[in-house]
Amino acid sequence: MIKQTIRVLGALGLGLALVSDVVAGGGIAGTVTFTDGPQKRRTLKLAADPVCASKHTEAVKSEALLVGEGNAMQNVFVYVSKGLEGKTFDVPAEPAVLDQQGCLYAPRVMGVMAGQKIKILNNDGTLHNVHPKPKINKEFNLAMPKFMKVKEVSLDKPEVMIPVKCDVHPWMSGHIGVLTHPYHSVTGSVGTYNLADLPAGSYTLTAWHEVFGSKSQDVTVSDGGSVTADFAFALADLKKK
Ligand SMILES: [Cu+2]
Structure with a gap:
């Protein structure tokens, strides 16, 4: 533009x-x-x-x-890991969306800015327990019974990557990267x-895979x-x- x-x-x-x-x-x-x-x-x-x-x-x-x-x-998380220190960027007003579809996280890998809202959806009609395991951010444990369709959370500190597990369904696995800037991207099916x-x-550009x-x-x-x-x-x- x-x-x-x-x-x-x-x-x-x-x-x-x-x-x-x-x-x-x-x-x-x-x-x-x-x-x-x-x-x-x-x-x-x-x-x-x-x-x-x-x-x-x-x-x-x-x-x-x-x-x-x-x-x-x-599902490779590519982001600027060095070179933006001291610069500040607006946190997107739009929340990022983490859906639970057929008891799988969608997307499986995602990036957000610190403080950005993350809308967690549950349209599966079953209980999920969203349980990120951060090392820097505050851990939380969010039970989403089948009637709870949406819940908003946010992660306040930069941290790459935070594993997300569901305590009900052990195969569910996701990762969230939290940055102080918007320069991150996740590769799709064509790897770009x-x-x-x-x-x-x-x-410095870093590519991370789980x-x-x-x-x-x-x-x-x-x-x-x-x-x-x-x-x-x-x-x-x-x-x-
Ligand atoms: Cu689950």
Whole structure:
């Protein structure tokens, strides 16, 4: 939008002086791959709660490692881990949403800003007990009986990552990353992430996966520039963890 405005003003011959205080920013985008390809996935024992089992027509497999076409790695949390110290950013007014669908967390991995509201939904018609296990934030234990469809919480301190478990359904597993800035992204089924409108500068970018740990690389972003930063994980990373 800002870039567009600059372009329009330029075309009108109005010069950039009018918008000289606008920082255009740059972007970082990339793909995360798992070079050893898809691995065998364990079948989850959802039958322990017939309500959970009834929500699925097929066997439900573990989502701890999801590798798609072209070795695309899903559910990798990519974020700026260094370089934004001392800068402040508005906390989004929109809450993040953590749903419980068929007794699985959706999304399984998510990022929020410290203090941002998180809306936790329960449309499963069964009891869930949302139980994050933070090391820095305050632990809470939220029982959501089947009639409780929504509850709002927030995590106030930066912490990457906070595991979330359900005390009723042991296979339920999620992770929330809490940051002081909005530059985070989670890879989807094609393994891509995108961080837009970063102030120009040098940063450390970190990619985190729940099984394979973290990898970092340094990137420099210029105004209006776009940087590509890809990450690759492999089975061998398990030993390094
Ligand atoms: Cu549950």
